[in-house]
Amino acid sequence: MTPHDGLSGANHPAIERALTRVQSTTSLQRLLRDPLGFVWRYALGWRSVRFQSDPLQLGAASFGELVHELISGAIIALEPTPGFARASADEIEAAIADASTAILHAWPLQRSVPPPILWRHTVSEAARRTARGLAADDQVRSDTRSWTEVPFGQRGGAGEGAPWDTTITVPIEQTGLVFGGRMDRLDIRATGDGARITDYKSAKPPPRHQRIALGQGRELQRVLYAIAVRALLPEVRTVVARLVYLADDPAIFELKGDELDAVVGEAAGYLSAAMTILRSGRIAPRWEQDADYDDMRLALPADRETYLRRKASEFRPANQPLNKLWSAST
Structure with a gap:
């Protein structure tokens, strides 16, 4: 050595x-x-x-960041009223949809994202995982x-x-x-x-x-x-x-x-x-x-x-x- x-x-x-x-x-x-x-x-x-290229898909780390931001946005929208634990399925779905819309428009202004059609698909997939993850909290x-x-x-x-x-x-x-x-x-x-x-x-x-x-x-x-x-x-x-x-x-x-x-x-x-x-x-x-x-x-x-x-x-x-x-x- x-x-x-x-x-x-x-x-x-x-x-x-x-x-x-x-x-x-x-x-x-x-x-x-x-x-x-x-x-x-x-x-x-x-x-x-860090090289910023125009990707066809987000890397694993960036996709994870996207999902985390969606979860954060949805829970922030629901707290303290009505509260995530007391929110209905429709209210949680609406909060995730609002967070998705905000990210869909904000991220392309801040960083490199895939082309529009692929970007919309990526945000949709992140929203799907967010919804399934938050739905696992029925026991809250x-x-x-x-x-x-x-x-x-x-x-x-x-x-x-x-x-x-x-x-x-x-x-x-x-x-x-x-x-x-x-x-x-x-x-x-x-x-x-x-x-x-x-x-x-x-x-x-x-x-x-x-x-x-x-x-x-x-x-x-x-x-x-x-x-x-x-x-x-x-x-x-x-x-x-x-x-x-x-x-x-x-x-x-x-x-x-x-x-x-x-x-x-x-x-x-x-x-x-x-x-x-x-x-x-x-x-x-x-x-x-x-x-x-x-x-x-x-x-x-x-x-x-x-x-x-x-x-x-x-x-x-x-x-x-x-x-x-x-x-x-x-």
Whole structure:
């Protein structure tokens, strides 16, 4: 292993600065999934150039953003009156239609979208997934209040209508890290003793029999949101954190009770392990299975498979504290 691979001085001040900043859920996910990529982006400030072409279809990330914006627009339109939990099917359908119309006209003014006919089809498909996802919430109690894109740990005011002071950052105990972000959706009972967090996914779900905990670090967000809710709403006794996949038939994967407590502990332990790797100075690339979606892969040699194979005897021990997470099936 050489400095060209990621070797640096132990306790490097640039790395310390990157770790002591207010983290986002995105930066913490990268810290878990790719410690060296975390250094490149947050310690060295590397950013990839984003090329805006005229696409025939939205990429997976942009389509997911579209669905999230539709869900947000629909729930905002229904809260606080009549309230999402009390809204009729017709009212929810109308809210989704209004949000779709707004996005149909707004997005082409802000970014590259497919040609008009394909764009209308794309928005229709996103609206269909939104409707099916929200229809899966039949069990929401009528005394529940819903928020969407609810911020925490953000600068610039307390946040009108939010259930907490949105400027407060959230600590992750035992790591020394603090973070902020935005939750896809938060439901709180009127009694204030129960909360449910929803992280929406526009992709196809994994098999229903598969247990999803941290998903090799990919599904860290809902766990971080659970930590935030417990810190910002200490009166809440019951927290449910769920993933909702919207493609095909909506599939819901929940963490609650002792299982959620265990996964929160696992996440904190792995984040501490990632920080130990960074502070050791032996920061190695990893064999990233979803590298096609990672803009930082361009920092590695073009023939990355051969490169990683030749260096494996050095890289595996360097990444050993996180190898269990990366190889986990859940």
